[in-house]
Amino acid sequence: MSDHTIKIENGHITFVYSDELADLMDEGTTAVCRVSHVEFDNDRQGWTADMSPVDGPVLGPFTTRAEGLVAEREWLTANKGL
Amino acid sequence: MSHVADVDIKIKDLEAAALAAKAVGGELKLGQKTHKWYGQFMNDWNSQDAAAQRRDPKTFGKCDHAITFKGIDYEIGLCKEADGSFTAVYDNWGSGKQIADKCGGLKLPRLKDEYAAAVSTRMLARRGFRVTRTTGAKGEIVLKASN
Numbered sequence: 001m002s003d004h005t006i007k008i009e010n011g012h013i014t015f016v017y018s019d020e021l022a023d024l025m026d027e028g029t030t031a032v033c034r035v036s037h038v039e040f041d042n043d044r045q046g047w048t049a050d051m052s053p054v055d056g057p058v059l060g061p062f063t064t065r066a067e068g069l070v071a072e073r074e075w076l077t078a079n080k081g082l
Numbered sequence: 083m084s085h086v087a088d089v090d091i092k093i094k095d096l097e098a099a100a101l102a103a104k105a106v107g108g109e110l111k112l113g114q115k116t117h118k119w120y121g122q123f124m125n126d127w128n129s130q131d132a133a134a135q136r137r138d139p140k141t142f143g144k145c146d147h148a149i150t151f152k153g154i155d156y157e158i159g160l161c162k163e164a165d166g167s168f169t170a171v172y173d174n175w176g177s178g179k180q181i182a183d184k185c186g187g188l189k190l191p192r193l194k195d196e197y198a199a200a201v202s203t204r205m206l207a208r209r210g211f212r213v214t215r216t217t218g219a220k221g222e223i224v225l226k227a228s229n
Contacts, residue, residue: 002229004211006202009222011194013089013202021087023205027198028091038083054086072084081218082086 005082016073016082035076038068051075091198092167093160096147098200099168103149105196106184108158114148117159119173131188137161137171145171149193154180158190170194199223 004021007014015021017032037050046061047068056079059071076082093099100110123139145159146168155177160168170190172181186192199215202225206213211227218224 004227006206006225006227007218007222008195008198008202008225009218009220010191011091011189011198013087013091013198015087017085017087020209023209024202025087025089027094027201027205028089030087030089032085032087035084035086069083076084076086080086081222081224 005077007081014082016076036072038065038072040065049075054080089198091194091201092165093170093194093197094167095197095201095204096168098197098204099147099149099160101200102193102196105200106186106193108149108151108184110160111148111150113146114150114157115145116143117145117148117157117172119143119156119178120175142171142173151181151184154184156181158185158193195223199225 002020004015004018013024013027015024033053035051035054038047039050041048041061044061046063047065048058048060049068049072050058051072056075059075060068062068062071096110096112103110119142121143123142146162147160149158149160156173158170158172158181161171162168170193172178174182174188182188182190203213206225206227211229214226216224
């Protein structure tokens with residue numbers, strides 16, 4: 001089971017990429033960009049989600065990488081509506 | 083480590099175009115080869131938005147399909163491009179201003195958004211998703227898909 005949010009504005013379709021939605025990319029000219037860097041921070045001894053590619057903060061540190069990925073998605077939902 | 087995809091929509095699916103036309107109060111007329119406009123190129127508008135920047139004025143008024151609106155004299159033409167997509171062309175002078183009003187502005191964003199919603203919903207349904215549509219805080223269309 002999966003859930004996706006697709007935003008449509010000014011003739012643009014925007015969504016967090018998933019192979020399940022790949023067909024939408026055939027509907028026009030597509031640009032794809034990374035929204036974060038989820039890495040282990042050696043200084044902070046935990047996983048962080050650096051949201052700077054979308055003008056966001058560094059989230060974390062988190063104990064697990066999975067927590068960092070969840071935080072990334074929650075931030076995208078709360079701040080970008082995706 | 084997500085990626086965001088941004089698709090600048092192109093009109094390719096005429097069934098979705100018909101749904102979009104209906105959503106903005108118009109009707110797609112398949113095979114209508116001309117669309118009503120002022121009828122004479124006056125060469126009096128040269129901004130980047132002017133059709134003359136991209137299209138030969140000799141082709142003005144010609145199209146492959148058209149979108150008509152009850153009570154509005156002018157019409158939108160859908161003109162087929164080399165890649166198979168269609169460009170929406172209209173004369174924004176005179177009654178063309180009413181077309182812009184119905185479609186959200188000069189560049190017809192509401193028509194494009196309704197088209198994008200129609201093609202997206204159709205694709206998601208083909209893939210077995212249940213789709214619900216809402217309107218976001220800035221007026222954007224938001225589709226939630228789940229399966």
